[in-house]
Amino acid sequence: MIVSSPKKPCRKYGLLFAAILSFAAHARDPFDSSYNVRFTSRAALHLNGPIDQAMHRHTIDLEQTLKADRWTGVFGARAYAESAFGVNSRYSSHPVLAAESQEFVARDIYLQYKGAGFQTRLGWQQVVWGESYGFFFADIVNPKDTREFGLGGDLTAQRITVPMANVVAFLGESTVQVLYIPKPYFNLSPALGSDFAPPIGNLFPGTDVEVHDERTKALAFNNGEFGIRATTLFAGWDLSAFYFNYFDRRPSYRPSLVGPTIVATAAHEPLQTFGLTGTKDLGPWVVRFESALTPQRPVDAYVYDSLNPELSYYSGHADEFLAVAGFDYTQWKDWRLSLQLSLNALGTAIPGAFIRQNALNLSIVTGGTVFGNHEFNLITNYANDGSSLWQVSYMVPISSRLEATFGAHLFAGGAGSQFGQFKGATRAFVQIRGFFSGG
Amino acid sequence: MKPLLLALLIAPLALATPKKNAAKATRHPASATKPAGAKPSAKTLSPAEILRKADDARAPEGSFSFQVKITDYDGASALRTNVYKVFSKDDKYALIETLAPTRLQGRKILLRGEDLWLYLPSVKRPTRISLQQRLTGEVANGDIARTRFFDDYAAKITGQETIGGKPHYVLDLHAKSESVTYRRVQLWVDTASYQPAKAQFYALSGKLLKTSNYSDFAPALGLPRASKVVIKDALAPNKQSHLSYSQYAREDLDDSFFTKEALP
Numbered sequence: 001m002i003v004s005s006p007k008k009p010c011r012k013y014g015l016l017f018a019a020i021l022s023f024a025a026h027a028r029d030p031f032d033s034s035y036n037v038r039f040t041s042r043a044a045l046h047l048n049g050p051i052d053q054a055m056h057r058h059t060i061d062l063e064q065t066l067k068a069d070r071w072t073g074v075f076g077a078r079a080y081a082e083s084a085f086g087v088n089s090r091y092s093s094h095p096v097l098a099a100e101s102q103e104f105v106a107r108d109i110y111l112q113y114k115g116a117g118f119q120t121r122l123g124w125q126q127v128v129w130g131e132s133y134g135f136f137f138a139d140i141v142n143p144k145d146t147r148e149f150g151l152g153g154d155l156t157a158q159r160i161t162v163p164m165a166n167v168v169a170f171l172g173e174s175t176v177q178v179l180y181i182p183k184p185y186f187n188l189s190p191a192l193g194s195d196f197a198p199p200i201g202n203l204f205p206g207t208d209v210e211v212h213d214e215r216t217k218a219l220a221f222n223n224g225e226f227g228i229r230a231t232t233l234f235a236g237w238d239l240s241a242f243y244f245n246y247f248d249r250r251p252s253y254r255p256s257l258v259g260p261t262i263v264a265t266a267a268h269e270p271l272q273t274f275g276l277t278g279t280k281d282l283g284p285w286v287v288r289f290e291s292a293l294t295p296q297r298p299v300d301a302y303v304y305d306s307l308n309p310e311l312s313y314y315s316g317h318a319d320e321f322l323a324v325a326g327f328d329y330t331q332w333k334d335w336r337l338s339l340q341l342s343l344n345a346l347g348t349a350i351p352g353a354f355i356r357q358n359a360l361n362l363s364i365v366t367g368g369t370v371f372g373n374h375e376f377n378l379i380t381n382y383a384n385d386g387s388s389l390w391q392v393s394y395m396v397p398i399s400s401r402l403e404a405t406f407g408a409h410l411f412a413g414g415a416g417s418q419f420g421q422f423k424g425a426t427r428a429f430v431q432i433r434g435f436f437s438g439g
Numbered sequence: 440m441k442p443l444l445l446a447l448l449i450a451p452l453a454l455a456t457p458k459k460n461a462a463k464a465t466r467h468p469a470s471a472t473k474p475a476g477a478k479p480s481a482k483t484l485s486p487a488e489i490l491r492k493a494d495d496a497r498a499p500e501g502s503f504s505f506q507v508k509i510t511d512y513d514g515a516s517a518l519r520t521n522v523y524k525v526f527s528k529d530d531k532y533a534l535i536e537t538l539a540p541t542r543l544q545g546r547k548i549l550l551r552g553e554d555l556w557l558y559l560p561s562v563k564r565p566t567r568i569s570l571q572q573r574l575t576g577e578v579a580n581g582d583i584a585r586t587r588f589f590d591d592y593a594a595k596i597t598g599q600e601t602i603g604g605k606p607h608y609v610l611d612l613h614a615k616s617e618s619v620t621y622r623r624v625q626l627w628v629d630t631a632s633y634q635p636a637k638a639q640f641y642a643l644s645g646k647l648l649k650t651s652n653y654s655d656f657a658p659a660l661g662l663p664r665a666s667k668v669v670i671k672d673a674l675a676p677n678k679q680s681h682l683s684y685s686q687y688a689r690e691d692l693d694d695s696f697f698t699k700e701a702l703p
Contacts, residue, residue, distance in 0.1 A: 036545065036560075119700055126703075128564040139564075154561035168700045173551075175700060231699075233554060236618065238567060279567035281554065283617060286567050330569040372518040400540035435542040 031068030034439040037061070040153065044084075044429035047408070053084040054195065054427045059153070063108065070115045074123075076107030078157070094193020095211075100147060107161050119168040124161040127179060129229060129242055131277045131288045132324045133340055133365055133379075138242075138275050138290040141179065141227060143249045145188045149196045149422065151391065151409050160185055174232040181225040184247045185216045186268050195425035199354065200253055200264050203302055203313060208261040213251060214268060223247070238279045245272050252298040252315040262310050269298050288326035288340075295319050301352040319347035335368030359418065360384040373397055387413020387420040405431040486594040489608055492633035493626060497653065498586035499660045499687065502528040506538070506686040507583065511576030514677045521575050525583060526690060532697035533584045535574075547702055548574070550584040553618040558702040565699040570620045576680035577649060577670040581620030588612055588626070591619045599630070602637070606630045621648065632656075635665065639673075647673040659687040 037060065044055035059080040066073040081102045085091040110123030130139035135150070142159040144150075150158055164181040192201040192211055201209050217223045229242035251266035275292035297320040305312045326340040340363040349357050360383070367377035379391040393407030408428040413420025484492070504526045511518045522539035533550035537543045545560035548568070556565035570581035585591065592612035599606050612624040623641040628634070634656055640649045650673060653665040666685065672678040695701060 114695060114701070117695070119695070126563050130564070131567070156561055156563040159563070170695050170698060170700075175698070177700070233551065236554060238554065281567065281569045281618060283569065283571060286569050288567060328568075330572040334573060336572075372513065372516070397540070397542065401542060403542055433542070435544070437541055437544055 031066050033066050035064045037436045039434040042429055042431040044427040046427050048423050048426040053088045056084040057082045070113055072112040074108050074110055078107050079104040091193055096191040096194040099191035117170050121166040124163050125166060126159045126161055127166060131279055131290045132326055137322050137324050138277055138292050140244060140273055143185050143187045147188055147190045160188060177229045179227040183216060183219045184223055184225050186214060187249045189213055189251060196422060200313060204262050204309060210261050210263045212263060212265045214266040236280050240277045242275045252300050255310045255313045257310045271297060284331050286328040286330060290324045292322045299350050299353045299355050301350050303352040316350035318350055321345045338365040356385060383418040385417045387417035389419040401435050403433050486596050486610060489628055489633060490594040490610060491589045493628045493635045494587040494589050495662055496634040497665050502690045502692045504688050504690050505684055508683045509575055509578055510681045512679045526692060527586060528692045530587050530590060534697055535583055548580060549697060549702060551697055555580055556699055563703055565702055577672050577678055578680045579620050591615060592624060602627060607636055649673055
């Protein structure tokens with residue numbers, strides 16, 4: 001039996017929300033109010049093995065924006081209900097049923113003031129530093145919702161908003177941004193039993209495994225996180241350099257034997273990351289790059305220890321270097337083509353590490369308009385361990401407010417490979433989306 | 440400074456002569472092109488000044504906003520209609536917001552000089568794009584984001600031609616930098632009103648890419664300006680985009696309005 005104890009954070013948005021409402025009520029000048037509501041219904045079937053329900057989810061996203069002169073207030077929330085975990089017997093005895101069957105979360109909730117060459121934003125928000133597509137390389141500020149392997153919806157929905165102070169100084173064609181996050185939050189990991197669950201649940205056959213995730217740390221001075229980023233436009237190059245002092249968003253697990261159960265407790269160690277990004281429009285091509293160096297990052301590994309099985313799972317440390325180069329072709333009429341090559345290199349070999357020492361990935365993104373206004377998209381990812389992930393979708397606009405999408409996510413490769421380990425999650429889906437807005 | 444965004448927006452208009460006029464120009468042998476060396480009746484205006492006046496008939500200067508409705512056609516079939524609100528400042532900065540259809544609302548394109556970014560609400564991150572990439576149908580980002588030719592192109596008069604019974608200067612425009620949307624533009628400008636009638640856009644190879652017709656000049660912020668532009672694919676003339684300009688308004692826009700950080 002596998003047990004998990006997901007701890008959802010109790011987010012206290014009330015004070016900030018009250019401040020936004022108060023601002024709206026007392027604003028001297030008339031303010032503009034607008035809202036956006038989006039309904040998404042997605043149903044998916046497993047294609048690899050028995051054909052059964054992988055997802056049947058209804059999601060609502062709401063965002064209300066108030067603007068007055070130099071002030072902006074935003075309030076966003078999202079809720080979903082998922083029925084596949086209760087219907088499909090492959091999930092019913094696992095923690096995923098309790099952990100991921102429904103959710104209500106606050107999203108962007110912030111107050112912003114812009115003036116005197118500065119923009120100050122306080123509250124739950126997203127800060128994006130990367131330039132690459134698909135996977136989050138230099139996009140390290142916000143923790144991520146990894147429960148659907150990044151395939152469950154929009155990229156923005158995968159970022160978990162966190163409370164922070166975000167100040168940007170405008171200096172002509174340059175900016176300097178300073179972040180302070182008083183209370184760190186961490187990635188939301190898939191619950192044991194789900195399609196994308198961490199491998200630790202399968203490494204101790206015959207033994208109960210319990211995972212204790214850590215979603216946040218206490219509000220304390222020593223737990224504060226700090227980041228700074230400078231950007232400039234120089235000769236057509238959009239360049240940035242950043243430094244972030246934070247806690248690892250990714251958990252590293254520390255197993256221990258508690259009675260007959262192995263309890264894996266998540267840890268998030270303090271890290272520092274230094275990075276550079278850049279883009280340039282070369283006419284036929286737009287080029288992008290990003291790189292990041294993170295000294296002594298924890299990397300989980302597994303080497304079987306017959307005497308102390310719980311010690312088979314351990315965390316090593318290695319300097320991690322990320323480099324991404326992307327090329328977007330711009331001259332293909334209604335179609336687009338992007339190539340992206342990424343390298344994730346560890347400075348030290350860690351026996352049994354779940355991350356390859358030199359992981360190379362090639363992504364090819366293509367898509368375009370067909371039959372007038374239908375949209376076809378194909379994203380293929382190839383890893384240098386021979387595995388691949390194919391994401392294909394076909395969107396048909398039904399009206400100004402409605403669209404239907406048909407698609408599939410196809411995993412291929414060996415059982416222990418980057419994408420092949422999730423072959424069982426291969427699925428086809430259909431999705432209906434409705435968009436409503438007003439002011 | 441001249442509003443670059445407006446110029447870009449109007450450029451497609453200028454390039455596309457109204458359908459009727461274009462048809463007349465090609466069908467009637469009365470349309471005569473004088474040799475390139477012939478003295479045009481430019482009186483005291485230089486080619487650059489003519490170009491500037493033609494720009495004025497496409498878009499204002501300074502800080503302003505307008506709406507543009509773009510309908511893409513394949514033959515007689517309307518494929519899609521999008522509506523954008525465009526903010527422009529000094530022909531240097533521009534912000535294009537998608538208003539319709541509702542499902543695309545919130546998409547924005549930011550222009551700073553010759554640099555562009557696309558902001559998608561589903562990504563919440565500005566992504567670098569090119570002036571030369573398509574916005575919709577036959578319309579490139581640069582067609583909407585840069586509204587004036589004067590700053591981007593060097594002009595010379597190569598002759599005169601009659602379109603719709605009126606004499607027009609034929610201006611040959613060569614890009615001053617490689618990053619503009621088109622390397623060369625031919626622009627037909629009315630010798631009396633200085634209003635553009637049509638334009639042809641060429642690639643570096645010399646290949647004709649698009650034609651554009653300008654029509655329905657209506658008062659906007661003090662001057663008559665083209666309110667309709669038709670852009671056609673040179674190789675597939677059935678593929679057209681019809682642009683309708685409206686709701687011009689003066690704006691007081693701070694430079695920080697046109698920054699990546701201000702996009703969300």
